[in-house]
Amino acid sequence: MRRIILICLVSLFAFPFHTMAKVVKEEKNVYSFEMMEADLTRLQQTLPIEVHSIGKSEKGRDIWAVKLGKGKKSILLVGAHHGREWLTTHLLVKMLEQYGMAYEKGKQFGGYSTKLLDEISIWFIPMINPDGVSIQQGNLSCFSHYEKIVTWQRNNYSIDWSRWKANAKGIDLNRQYPAGWDEVKTDISKPFYQFYKGKKPFEAVEVQVLAKFTKHIEPLIAVSYHTSGREIFWHYHNKQEHMARDYELAKKTAELTGYKLSKPEKHAVGSGFTDWFITEFERPAMTVELSYLVEETNPPLSVFPEEWKRNRLVGMMLVKEAVSGIK
Incomplete structure (x- = not known):
């Protein structure tokens, strides 16, 4: 009987899912995984960059990392840990x-000499969660009919995908890192569209890929871009001897962007990428939230010009700071 019910459900929802995916591909108000890949292909033909697939997502999509600069040491900028945060991908590209x-061209950018990139490179990972982004944009084309039903259940039985944060298995990637993972308390005990931290740290393949790559390049600074709230988080069990250094870097980022600088919480709960980076490498890291607050959805693409204006110099500023002596 259960099998018959599932077959009926699959038949019932197969057509709506297919139709919605087709509509989203024609939608102009998103920045998708396919658009990112097309842009990276174009840029690879015209710019002195290295483009590498550093691994695969749960559904087999490439996770791309791009290096700009000749420096052996680097900083790392990561986007789209969450499906509804694809605006961060657009910004990083x-x-x-x-x-x-x-x-x-050997020119300055906003007063910063790009020759600094000969000393410190920038690694960009514009979209660490390509499956989650595709789901959030209504593209479930890589799923079987059965998987569509399971994903629909994980979306609390809604075909409004705009709030989706998790990866394809319903794991919230930014609750997957070991720093503070045990302390994270949540009512979500199974795969869901948001907040499910998994059965153990580093369970999600995308997080495994990012952690392995980060350990390989050992960046001097890491930034994880998210949305929303126009706020910067920089503190998670930072060692006392690094506090002034890390605060000053976050303060400079806040001054550039006009974002609020978050005050350290005494009992902060971690499990995010930058929490892990700070404790693993004892180097500065920031979570930067783009856009005004939009709650459980993506910020509109119309906010992008404002966020670009606020963030356009952040990468070069961080490179200059790294050249100045962050070790």
């Missing part, structure tokens, strides 16, 4: 393009 064009 534009940052890559604008910095790359200036670097190729």
Whole structure:
């Protein structure tokens, strides 16, 4: 009987899912995984960059990392840990393009010498959660009919995908890191569209890929871009001897962006990428939230010009700070 019910459900929802996916592909108000790949292919043909697939997502999509600069040491900028945060991908790809064009021509960018990239490179990972982004945009084309039903259940039986944060298995990637994972308390005990931390740290393949790559390049600074709230989080059990250094870097980022600088919480709960980075490498890291607060959805693409204006110099500023002596 259960099998018959599932077959009926699959038949019932197969057509709506297919139709919605087709509509989303025609939608102009998103920045998708496919659009990112097309942009990276185009930029690879015109700019002095290295483009690498550093692993695969749960559904087999490439996780792309792009290096700009000749420096053996680097900083790392990561976007789209969450499905509904694809605006961060758009920002990082534009940052890559604008910095790359200036670097190729030997020009300054916003008063910063791009020759600094000969000493410290920038690694961009524009979209660490490509499956989650695709789901959030209504593209479930890589799922079987049965998987569509399971995903629909994880979306609390709604076909409004705009609030989706998790990866394809219903795991919230930014609750997957070991720093503070045990202390994270949640009512979500199984795969869901948000907040499910998994059965153990590093369970999600996307997080495994990012952690392995981060350990490989050992960046001097890491930034994880999210949305929303226009706020910067920089503190998680930072050692006392690093407090002034890390605060000053966060303060400079806040001054550039006009974002609120979050006050350290005495009993902060971690499990995010930057929490892990701070404790693992004892180097500065920030979680930067783009856009005004939008609650459980993506910020509109119309906010992008404002967020680009606020963040356009962040990468080069961090490179200059790294050159100045962050070790």
